[in-house]
Amino acid sequence: MNMKRLVSIITVGIAILFFASVVVFAVTTTLVVFPGNLQGWQTQVSPGLQPTPASTPSVTFVFGPATPPLGRGSAQLSVGSDGGAAAQLRHPGYAGTVLPTPIPSPTPTPSPTPPGELAPAFPASNELTALAYSTYVQSGGSGSQAPYIILNVDYDNNGTEDDQLVFEPQYQNSTDCPSFNQGNVTNGTWQTWNALNGCWYSKGGVAGSGPGTNVEPLRTITAAQPNARIVNSGDGGGGVRIVAGFGAGAWDNFVGNVDNFQIGVGEDPDTGTNITAYDFEPKAPPALASNGVIISELRNSGPGLPVCAAPTAVGIVCVAPGLPVSSGGDEYVELYNTTDNDIAVTSVDGSGGWSLVRRGSSCADPPVVVATIPDGTIIPARGHYLLAGAGYSLRGYPAGDGSSQTPQMRPRPTRPTRTPSAATPTSDSSTPLRPSTSHTASTPSASTTVRATPATS
CATH class of the missing domain: 2.60.120 (Jelly Rolls)
Structure with missing residues (x-):
């Protein structure tokens, strides 16, 4: 075979492969x-x-x-x-x-348009x-x-x-x-x-x-x-x-x-x-910022839940249900968005969100992550976001429909002590947090709950 013809065939073959792979x-x-x-x-x-x-x-x-x-x-x-x-x-x-x-404009081909067809x-x-x-x-x-x-x-x-x-x-x-x-x-x-x-x-x-x-x-x-x-x-x-x-x-x-x-x-x-x-969208997109979010309330120990005995044949029997006892798990940290725009949680260090941490056993020990609010979580404008311990005394309060798309407005309950806003969970609340594997009574436990509430005014 003529060498020049062989080179031409190879060149056309390469061109066909190239154009066939055009994306x-x-x-x-x-x-x-x-x-x-x-x-x-x-x-x-x-x-x-x-x-x-x-x-x-x-x-x-x-x-x-x-x-x-x-x-x-x-x-x-x-x-x-x-x-x-x-x-x-x-x-x-x-x-x-x-x-x-x-x-339509197709994927380019190296060959000319066939006779009788429009280019x-x-x-x-x-x-x-x-x-x-x-x-x-x-x-x-x-x-x-x-x-x-x-x-x-x-x-x-x-x-x-x-x-x-x-x-x-x-x-x-x-x-x-x-x-x-x-x-x-x-x-x-x-x-x-x-x-x-x-x-x-x-x-x-x-x-x-x-x-x-x-x-x-x-x-x-x-x-x-x-x-x-x-x-x-x-x-x-x-x-x-x-x-x-x-x-x-x-x-x-x-x-x-x-x-x-x-x-x-x-x-x-x-x-x-x-x-x-x-x-x-029904409102302006969330701001990717942390400015404007503050800790509005916190508690590291509260009255707790009633002490209950072991299950019996008739169910769980509570001892003195009207007299709650002190509990290190009855605690919370509440964040508040002070701005008129929703804020989307965004980490700047690649950690995946905002973390609640406690100090280690000694000054030489690194901080321990108790829970993380994941990137993308929305804190509503003039609304709250709640991290609560396993013994949180208001965890049984009705909590809306669980949808951040249609947040439910609920009044604050009457209570003798300062506690977070009436809990309206969002879709974010169903996202598992990453609690620490070891914790003390003074930090939220592995069953820490997260709730976000819209502003009530």
């Missing part, structure tokens, strides 16, 4: 959306036709439900009793974004390159509904709305969208939908598209309208819309949530798709 990257910027800073989003509600009682659609920002994809919360869309009403989030910042080219186009700087979001259905209307996307589009570049393109999760199953099956809508769980590669329909029927089995991939629609681009409404309403409602009967009493809305515009040849992820 597509993306640069994602996360923006937290909360009532004090909507990051450009607009909320909009539209009443239905039901006169009495009138429907009350709403857009709210809440903790949960369950564990959202980003952060601790989500945007909640409630339609009300008339499904013809609607609740929406709209963003005007993507006007002018052109919809994807009919032929794949690299995305334009203003081209839609990513669109995905997560939904959670609490109350699903007549069934299969989930918050959906509407894009207001302009086909002739005159700045006015010509059509609306709709992505509905209920049509992303194997029957309606066999080209990109994403499964059925399931109530009570978070689901993520890839809208860019999913199936859509045009309200104007472009490319023969329509609801149900007539949905088409987005690029099929853009092939019929290659100049399609996002446009805002004449009244300034955003052309990118997250919607629940606009369907009497089917959407009656619907309640659902959205989070982690991702949209990409353009693509960098080196870093990949430029994506913005919107994290919907």
Whole structure:
């Protein structure tokens, strides 16, 4: 074999291996959306036709439900009793974004485009390159509904709305969208939908598209309208819309949530798709700081719990239950967040959290870690966080629902001595602490409990 030809074959083979191993990257910027800073989003509600009682659609920002994809919360869309009403989030910042080219930009190949085929186009700087979001259905209307996307589009570049393109999760199953099956809508769980590669329909029927089995991939629609681009409404309403409602009967009493809305515009040849992820939250993100947290109360010995005898045939018999005895385990340390922002526990030394320590047996001995508040634990604004010993005398006090997403407000109990706020545990309280393996009666024991309470005013 000719040596020059052999070298050429080897070179092409290496090129094929190189391009086959190309990895597509993306640069994602996360923006937290909360009532004090909507990051450009607009909320909009539209009443239905039901006169009495009138429907009350709403857009709210809440903790949960369950564990959202980003952060601790989500945007909640409630339609009300008339499904013809609607609740929406709209963003005007993507006007002018052109919809994807009919032929997507693939992994590069060393070979030229075969004769008769169009060369794949690299995305334009203003081209839609990513669109995905997560939904959670609490109350699903007549069934299969989930918050959906509407894009207001302009086909002739005159700045006015010509059509609306709709992505509905209920049509992303194997029957309606066999080209990109994403499964059925399931109530009570978070689901993520890839809208860019999913199936859509045009309200104007472009490319023969329509609801149900007539949905088409987005690029099929853009092939019929290659100049399609996002446009805002004449009244300034955003052309990118997250919607629940606009369907009497089917959407009656619907309640659902959205989070982690991702949209990409353009693509960098080196870093990949430029994506913005919107994290919907009920309040500002926690500060990663310790400034502002103080020890508000502590006790190293208290009245303790009643002394109880060993179990008998009729149960545990307590000796003088009305007269608690002194107990070294009836102790606590209470932290208080003096700021108006939640604070996330963050260690600066890689220890995994903030630790409560006691000195060793002698000055030469290192401190002993009694308990650790793990990194990521949230101490609410103007709220408390409690470390309590095994003999803590108020440990039987009702402690809320155990969820930091919906903290329960409880009054302080009446008591003769100073003790911590009424204990409202959070999800953090279920995180095991790391108590020391040896301790004395003057330090919290291995069954140390942790509780966090919101401010009561």
